[in-house]
Amino acid sequence: MSDDKTTLGLTPENQDFIDELEPPFGSGLDAARFAMAIAIREGATPGEVSNTNTVWNRGTFDGDGDFRDLVVALYPETNAPYRDIEYFINKGLDMIREHKEESKSLNLQELM
């Protein structure tokens, strides 16, 4: 895992979009974690996202390493969990944005 990422970033599109999620989320961090969960639940497979700008270092996002362990538990074959996390965050934000555009509003109850 020595090749894993030390920072997490967002695509420019998602960087704009995450601001729209504050509120209802108290912070971009909470929104990003939620987006990550949505992507995993929807069956996204780990991948790589390009053209991101750093937003958090991994210590900020995952101080105790819980999310890293979670990803490893879910995807044991991974060798770069933070790269996967970054991917899931961006993928999840894409999904939420699409949902919002389709339903003309952010319906958290439907998303959950």
Next chain:
Amino acid sequence: MLHFNSITLENFGPYKGQQQIEFPEQAGVGIIYGENMRGKTTLLNAIRWALFGEILGRGEREISPEELINWESKEEGNHSFRVTLEFEFEGDDYQLIREYRPKTEGVEPNNAEDYTQDGFLRENGTILGPDEQEQRLNTILPRQISRFFLFDGELLQQYQDLLVDQSEMGEKIRLAIERILGVPVLKNGRTDLRTLLDEAESAVADAASKKAETEELGSQIQATQERVKGHRNEVEKLKSERGNLVDKRNKKRAELENIEGIQTQIERRESIEAEIEQLEERLERKEEKLEDVLSDAWYAALDPVLQDRLEELKDQREKLHQGHIDTQVADELAQRLETASRTGTCPVCDQDLEEGDESHLTDEIKSLRETAETDGGSQGEEYDDVVRAIGSLQDVQRTNPKEQINDVLDDLASIRVDIAAKKDDIDEINQNIDESEAKRATSLRKDEEKLTKKIGIKEDAIDSEQEKLTKAEENLDKLQDKLDRMSDGSFTEEKERRKLYEDLFDIFDKGVSSYRDELRDRVEEDASDIFIELTTEPEYARLEINENYGLTIVHESGDRITVRSSGAEHVVALALMGALQNNAPLKGPIIMDSPFGRLDSGHVRNVVEALPNLTDQVLLLVYRDELDQQEAREILGGQLRKEYSMRRESARHTKLVEGGEIDE
């Protein structure tokens, strides 16, 4: 005695062009019939405007004269109106003209500022100067007592306020009653004597200060007199200021009453706005709560995945565990079989192996070793990975916040719906009220509140000043007693003068109370007589008067009727009017607008019968259902001197027609 001869209206209210009413010369009753909106109240207002230069609507709201220009004539380019009242008073003939016209000839006026108002009074053909005119009109019919001559039947229930202690309207009417009865004449005399007494006291002090033995005391008295005078002036000044503030507040209140509907709507709007504010505060708190619970939203979304994965891992762990046990068993068994093969004896039963068993054992050992190797191998590492993964998932496991998040979201949605509904209510109110009127009502209410506060401050100041005055007066009395003792035989002339004014002041002071009491008795007696004539209830015995001239019906059993119908209030008020007319130094015409609205036919009959006895000149402004024309003619007979009717030409044009035949 004041007697109206005629009134001529020119483009005033619905009276387009020039129209005249001639009042009968002989004593009796005149009746003008007019349905609603034809201009009965406007006619009463025309007289009021001519006499006092102001027009009051119901609730005493001052109406701007420009509101009273005949609309049709205004559209035709005529922007003036005029009222001419001709009357006699104490043998002199008067012509009073009040005119409202554009300030600049030929320039079309747009608002009240573009108009000018003129008033002329001719006395026996000679025009009086402005001051003289005002003075004369104030003598003929002071505005403060006009309510007893020109009255609106709809406002008769205000007289009920005389029964309420410290009611503002009651106080106003009480003062007007005392004025019509002439009490102020005595009060003015008392005030003048107070001034003379002060001067006489000063003269004594002045004389004392010029004599060596009383010089110091005289100077002290003079200084104290100055202080008393200062406090007295201050009390008067404060009272007058309070009076002005109360008048202002009454006007604001009257205006507010006039726009009561709007006021109610505004209050409703404010109450809804307050509710919205509370809801918005709740919304804010809920949004904060949502932010808080959404920090675990990721878990709510991921929970089913995590649970599935956890189950999967637990199964895997179970399988790995079972495999591990199977390996250990196979290994142990292979070891035992190897021992048997080596020793030729079964380690379990201790029996010797038979021929052929060895090859079977070799095959079995090989198979067991293969099993152990297959299930064993990297089994320990994989098991550890699975256990670690389970640990990771259990570490993040918590109560699913989904339900809590949903509850908060539901609450938020419900609050937002409530806010939207309330905003709709406000929109509806806004559509129903004229915003400029609403602003006026809000500003009036603020003004009224400010004035109430100022009145409170003035009252406190009066109390404090009054206290200082009392102390100063007590001090002055002591000093004067001391001087009298010290100066026995000196300043006799000054002292005699002072004594004379003291006695006169006492006489007037007592006279005011005694005259008031006497008048009150007379008013009570006359009002009772009139009431008995007017009421249809034979068990009512009389009326009882209170300090404020409020009247209570007394039953023949002696019980007081404290709760009475609006009809009864009306009859009592009419009885009071009649009694005041009987006892007032000033006699004049009574013009009543819609006086029978609240009365049943029995009372109407009684009141009509009593009208000719009220005063020499009575003019009724009534609508047809209020007073049956034939019945009025029968009851009044020869006392009915003249009838007019108000004929509708258009919504903005009424024609006064002599004769009581009313057109539809």
